Amino acid sequence: xxxxxxxxxxFLISIIIIYCILFIVDFxxxxxxxxxxxxxMWKLLPIFIFIIILTTMINxxxxxxxxxxxxxxxxxxxxxxxxxxxxxxSHGPMYAWYGMLEDMRKHGLKDGLxxxxxxxxxxxxxxxxxxxEIFGLLFTIVINIYILIFAILQGSIMNKILNKK
Numbered sequence: 001x002x003x004x005x006x007x008x009x010x011f012l013i014s015i016i017i018i019y020c021i022l023f024i025v026d027f028x029x030x031x032x033x034x035x036x037x038x039x040x041m042w043k044l045l046p047i048f049i050f051i052i053i054l055t056t057m058i059n060x061x062x063x064x065x066x067x068x069x070x071x072x073x074x075x076x077x078x079x080x081x082x083x084x085x086x087x088x089x090s091h092g093p094m095y096a097w098y099g100m101l102e103d104m105r106k107h108g109l110k111d112g113l114x115x116x117x118x119x120x121x122x123x124x125x126x127x128x129x130x131x132x133e134i135f136g137l138l139f140t141i142v143i144n145i146y147i148l149i150f151a152i153l154q155g156s157i158m159n160k161i162l163n164k165k
Contacts (some may be wrong), residue, residue: 010111010115013110019034070082071083071104071109071110071113072079075110075113079110080113080152080155083113083114083116083117083120083155084116084117084120084148084151086117086120087117087119087120087121087123088116088120088121088123088125090117090121091126094121096119097117097118101114101117110159110164111158111159112155112156112158113155114158114164115151115154115155115156115158116151116152116154116155119147119150119151119154119155120147120148122147122151123144123147123148128140
């Protein structure tokens with residue numbers, strides 16, 4: 001069984017030290033800031049619980065060994081296609097995906113496919129109607145096709161660069 005590791009321990013300790021210093025220097029404002037933090041955390045708690053449950057279910061049903069046959073060394077065009085689609089459909093901040101990509105990389109995900117995924121995230125499906133309204137349909141189609149083509153190209157270049165090392 002893998003031992004639990006908390007990667008942000010240095011950051012957490014530094015924040016606690018900074019808060020302690022601030023409480024000493026300016027207790028009133030520091031306490032107001034801490035109260036706001038608690039209010040925000042209370043509002044975000046249901047979202048965190050949902051994310052933990054969702055992540056647990058994904059990890060249970062999508063074991064890395066099963067998934068990696070689509071993204072490993074012999075994934076080929078299927079892997080590229082799945083990563084393009086995954087990049088298109090993924091939402092939220094990019095850093096939220098780093099942990100999952102790191103875990104998949106440890107199980108054999110090719111670096112080129114990570115590049116394809118991250119590059120394809122530049123196409124924002126919810127914003128396409130807005131983009132069409134501002135730039136027109138033809139421009140929107142062409143630029144998004146270019147983004148997807150260059151996602152594949154960048155992934156291929158990354159694989160070639162890393163295979164030479």
